[in-house]
Amino acid sequence: MSKVLPAEGGLRRVIGDGHELPDGEVDLTPEQHLDLYRDLVLLRTYDERSVVYHRQGRIGTYAIFWNHEAMQAGSAFALEERDWIFPSYRESAIGLLRGLPASTVLSWWRGHPAGWWNPEKWGVASICVPIATHVPHAVGFAWGSRLKGDDRVAIAYFGDGATSEGAFHEGATFAGVFNAPAILFCNNNQWAISTPVSAQTAAATLADKAIGYGMPGVRVDGGDVLAVYEATREAVARARGGDGPTFIEAVTYRAAPHATADDPSIYIDEERVEEERENECVGRYERYLKRFDLLTDAQVEEIRAEGLELMRAGIAEAEAEPPADPGLVFEHAFADPPASFRDDLAELRRILGG
Amino acid sequence: MAELLLVEAVNDALHIEMERDGTVMVIGEDVGRLGGVFRATAGLHERFGADRCVDTPLAEAGILGAAVGLCMAGWRPVCEMQYDAFSYPALDQLINHVGRYRWRTRGKMSFPLVIRMPYGGGVRAPELHDDSPETYYVHTPGVKVAIPSNPADAKGLLAAAIRDPDPVVIFEPKLHYRTGKAEVPQGEHVVPLGEARVAREGTDVTLVAYGAMVPLAERAADALDAEASIEIVDLRTLKPLDEDALLASAAKTGRVVVIQEAPRTCGFAAEVAAVLAEKAIYDLQGPVLRVTGYDVPYPYWQIEDAYMPSVERVVDAVRRLLAA
Numbered sequence: 001m002s003k004v005l006p007a008e009g010g011l012r013r014v015i016g017d018g019h020e021l022p023d024g025e026v027d028l029t030p031e032q033h034l035d036l037y038r039d040l041v042l043l044r045t046y047d048e049r050s051v052v053y054h055r056q057g058r059i060g061t062y063a064i065f066w067n068h069e070a071m072q073a074g075s076a077f078a079l080e081e082r083d084w085i086f087p088s089y090r091e092s093a094i095g096l097l098r099g100l101p102a103s104t105v106l107s108w109w110r111g112h113p114a115g116w117w118n119p120e121k122w123g124v125a126s127i128c129v130p131i132a133t134h135v136p137h138a139v140g141f142a143w144g145s146r147l148k149g150d151d152r153v154a155i156a157y158f159g160d161g162a163t164s165e166g167a168f169h170e171g172a173t174f175a176g177v178f179n180a181p182a183i184l185f186c187n188n189n190q191w192a193i194s195t196p197v198s199a200q201t202a203a204a205t206l207a208d209k210a211i212g213y214g215m216p217g218v219r220v221d222g223g224d225v226l227a228v229y230e231a232t233r234e235a236v237a238r239a240r241g242g243d244g245p246t247f248i249e250a251v252t253y254r255a256a257p258h259a260t261a262d263d264p265s266i267y268i269d270e271e272r273v274e275e276e277r278e279n280e281c282v283g284r285y286e287r288y289l290k291r292f293d294l295l296t297d298a299q300v301e302e303i304r305a306e307g308l309e310l311m312r313a314g315i316a317e318a319e320a321e322p323p324a325d326p327g328l329v330f331e332h333a334f335a336d337p338p339a340s341f342r343d344d345l346a347e348l349r350r351i352l353g354g
Numbered sequence: 355m356a357e358l359l360l361v362e363a364v365n366d367a368l369h370i371e372m373e374r375d376g377t378v379m380v381i382g383e384d385v386g387r388l389g390g391v392f393r394a395t396a397g398l399h400e401r402f403g404a405d406r407c408v409d410t411p412l413a414e415a416g417i418l419g420a421a422v423g424l425c426m427a428g429w430r431p432v433c434e435m436q437y438d439a440f441s442y443p444a445l446d447q448l449i450n451h452v453g454r455y456r457w458r459t460r461g462k463m464s465f466p467l468v469i470r471m472p473y474g475g476g477v478r479a480p481e482l483h484d485d486s487p488e489t490y491y492v493h494t495p496g497v498k499v500a501i502p503s504n505p506a507d508a509k510g511l512l513a514a515a516i517r518d519p520d521p522v523v524i525f526e527p528k529l530h531y532r533t534g535k536a537e538v539p540q541g542e543h544v545v546p547l548g549e550a551r552v553a554r555e556g557t558d559v560t561l562v563a564y565g566a567m568v569p570l571a572e573r574a575a576d577a578l579d580a581e582a583s584i585e586i587v588d589l590r591t592l593k594p595l596d597e598d599a600l601l602a603s604a605a606k607t608g609r610v611v612v613i614q615e616a617p618r619t620c621g622f623a624a625e626v627a628a629v630l631a632e633k634a635i636y637d638l639q640g641p642v643l644r645v646t647g648y649d650v651p652y653p654y655w656q657i658e659d660a661y662m663p664s665v666e667r668v669v670d671a672v673r674r675l676l677a678a
Contacts, residue, residue, distance in 0.1 A: 167419060
């Protein structure tokens with residue numbers, strides 16, 4: 001039986017502005033609040049340092065996620081360890097929240113094989129570079145887990161542009177039909193490189209699309225880590241309880257270039273960006289926590305220092321990786337490589353003189 | 355031994371492999387209650403239930419994309435693409451993910467999925483029910499491709515594909531789904547991937563073929579019976595290619611004609627010809643000739659026979675080669 005549910009119109013919000021907008025609350029202990037803040041700062045530090053490393057020529061082209069940290073950390077905080085995360089390149093460092101070493105993710109952006117991890121070890125699928133094609137993976141994983149009697153949930157992250165892709169449509173269709181315990185998490189930062197969301201769809205909101213797949217569509221302030229957490233927690237509970245998938249549209253505004261190779265000054269509204277930067281998500285949560293006496297300046301300093309140290313160690317470790325052997329070109333494509341690979345490698349080694 | 359049609363042999367393999375391994379599941383369009391439009395999956399829904407023989411939405415990329423996730427959750431999905439050309443939307447998943455994911459995990463995770471589909475023309479069907487898309491698949495790294503030509507191989511290659519740790523694509527010659535029964539080993543039967551078969555021994559000319567072109571090659575060999583001794587190599591697996599079998603036959607006869615139903619340019623016959631040029635040139639007594647479909651959209655079925663490699667075209671190629 002299909003369940004046609006109306007999508008929610010307004011953005012969910014928890015964090016106020018300390019003035020006219022009142023603060024809401026979520027059911028987290030002071031320790032959990034601190035953990036969540038640590039996650040936010042870790043991602044922020046990863047992102048800011050990565051841009052520097054790119055400028056220094058220490059990593060390659062990098063997809064910036066500045067001010068997307070609340071969407072990533074807030075949603076991931078609502079998951080259990082056994083749940084799987086299917087990231088796009090915008091969530092390249094989300095594995096850090098599960099203990100994936102920074103050196104691994106930095107190695108990925110350095111194009112070094114040490115950057116390719118085992119998804120089973122971390123519950124984090126490989127970074128999906130093509131747009132939206134991992135949505136059916138998350139759905140298949142969630143569906144397959146349910147069939148096996150596991151109660152694991154899968155979350156797929158993608159941007160607003162991804163909702164125009166056929167893979168999103170097919171994945172969402174499957175999620176609805178098979179009642180998959182999946183969360184389709186859209187970080188609607190309103191830009192797909194230079195294409196605004198108004199050019200992606202004529203729908204009033206992206207969450208409206210959820211109706212067509214027979215799943216609830218929830219809209220949340222993507223800069224509000226607690227609202228994101230709360231919406232995801234609800235979606236996880238629905239999924240684990242056998243009530244199927246949820247589409248979450250987290251709305252923000254891209255306040256940094258799409259990637260290090262992008263020049264947004266050609267197309268973006270700089271005033272709007274400035275507004276967004278002043279209201280960025282880490283500061284919003286920090287001020288919230290201070291209003292409730294849950295965070296001290298000393299803790300802020302300490303947590304920032306932790307993040308910086310982790311990155312310093314991470315880049316050092318990534319740079320200390322020995323150069324990849326060209327023989328790796330032939331590794332891992334097949335469990336049992338064809339004989340031709342052996343011949344190709346022998347020829348390559350002869351020519352390289354190795 | 356049992357006497358089975360090719361489509362029955364496929365069905366037999368699915369029953370046996372699903373019985374043998376509780377993680378094997380079949381997904382696709384109309385594969386459940388209907389048993390597939392060709393009945394290749396008949397009886398699976400009743401025997402193994404709706405969770406292991408799954409009717410999916412009409413979304414080929416969704417089927418293959420979900421199969422990637424199903425592998426991650428511990429399943430071995432066998433995906434049916436209803437027709438050859440219907441598989442094109444799934445190439446997105448095939449190229450972007452299916453052939454790359456093991457590599458992406460540096461060999462830590464396996465993606466033991468199978469894609470099987472009826473392929474090829476000669477069945478008087480509407481447009482896009484007649485294609486031979488094997489080259490797209492063969493060209494994709496990380497993917498194996500097999501094409502049976504007879505019921506026993508249809509069963510054995512499918513079983514091998516299902517047991518293989520890597521993604522395997524099986525093209526089943528729909529023209530020969532029901533053209534005749536042949537002996538098929540009962541119970542578990544596995545034809546290893548990567549092993550060609552000499553379908554007929556001969557000494558003058560080798561016909562290299564696969565799938566529906568093997569029975570055609572046999573008819574051409576019969577037609578040439580009085581003129582030449584024809585050897586037929588049934589490749590069975592296009593990737594990995596059994597080069598040893600190919601080169602052995604080329605060394606024996608010195609003359610090779612490669613037959614393929616797909617359009618000519620960059621088709622698999624070109625790969626076979628290239629391998630022969632690189633590794634058998636001194637054994638050859640003449641050029642490697644190709645008999646293939648043409649570089650055109652598969653034609654209206656009233657004139658499809660003009661497109662398809664025929665006995666006459668193969669005979670003509672053999673005669674040209676012998677006269678060279």
